[in-house]
Amino acid sequence: MPDYAALLDAVRGIRWPARSAVRGGIPGAHTSRMRGTSAEFTEYRPYRQGDDLGRIDWKLFARSDRAYIRLSNDRAILPTMIVLDASASMAFPIDTKGKWNLAAELTVGLAAVARSSADPVGLVIAHRDGQVVLPPRTRQGVIHEIIESISNVEPAGSEPIAPSVTAGMRMGGRIVVISDFLGDAPEMLANAARAVVGAREMHAIHIVAAEELDPPTETVLVADPEESDVRRPLAAEARAEYITAFGTWREALSHDWSDAGVAYSMVIAGSETGDHAIRRITAPRGVAVSA
Incomplete structure (x- = not known):
């Protein structure tokens, strides 16, 4: 389980300015x-x-x-809704659940940063057992409620994420999608593009495990986490083909989301701490974040 107390201490003082002027309403930051x-x-x-x-x-x-x-x-104010992918592939690697733990850290940390600007924050978890929905709130205990909701969920199944993006769009002016995008990415992108046209601020945070970028060199039997009966050997030749295909797919994904007006960020589990990723994601456009 992530150390949320240390994370919240590390992100204290971070500000998350809107990428453009927001529609008026309740006074905020x-x-x-x-x-x-x-x-x-x-x-x-x-x-x-x-x-x-x-x-x-x-x-x-x-x-x-x-x-x-x-x-x-x-x-x-800018109500912020975070859409969290809790499909089975987010539990990779099985021994560490690195992708899920990083996604949980980013969800909690970004919610805390948004709330520090008096923005209402909420959560939609897309899960096999149905959506977990917390409407956007500013009350004192909202971050604890988000932590509790995440802690009660184990990644499983292959639930489509696009409907949860739609649910987030109904409640937020800023929508953050945290996913590995191994499921219904085209449908998610279509919904995100509609959100941008509707003057909402969209963020796509792509969670990738270091092991996905650099799989073992020895021959291994790879199982599909969302279809457990699908298993494929990954030998040296297949490994090289996989690395090329995975790189091409990531590049296309980045371009597609960016071209739709979405702020796209890739975060590698095992290579970047949650608080550093949060500083990078929330930094104003054109501002670099040091390592």
């Missing part, structure tokens, strides 16, 4: 599309009848003999 008169000054506009006289810049009025209102970008 993100720049809103609405224009208002908050303390963060942006520009002036001429006074119009009915404006609050207290918003007039009287010093500018004294210099120009014209009345202007100080404008600013209002701030808004």
Whole structure:
């Protein structure tokens, strides 16, 4: 089980700014599309009848003999929904469950970072036994509720993830999909593209195990975690073909999601800590995160 206490301590102080201005509503930490008169000054506009006289810049009025209102970008909240893939392939490698543990860390850590900006956070877990849904909330115990929900789930089955993405879209302005994308990735991408068109912020976090990138060199019998009766030998020649095919698939996946306007990130279980990945995922565009 991940050390959530250490993780939450490591991500304290991280901020997750919206990738673009969000639709106005409840005041929060993100720049809103609405224009208002908050303390963060942006520009002036001429006074119009009915404006609050207290918003007039009287010093500018004294210099120009014209009345202007100080404008600013209002701030808004960004409800964040995290969609977590709990299919059987996420339990790989079987001995460590590295992909699942990393996915759990990212879910909890990103939820905590979003909540630190007063954003409501929620969770949808796509699982064989049905969706586990926590609507977005800001209350004190929401992170504990997310941890408890994840702890009660074991990756199993081959449940489609796309319906859970749709469920997240109904409740969030920012949707984060955490998956290995070995299932219904095309359907997930189609839903994500619709979310982007609907002015939602989409993130795709691709969980990959180090063992998937560099499988054993000796001949092994590989079992499909979602279809246990499917087994294939992985010899030296097949290993080389697999590495090439897996690399080509990952590259295409990255391009497809990025071209749809989704923020795509690949995180390797066993090679990157959860808190470092969270810093990289939440960093503003164009900002590099040191190792």
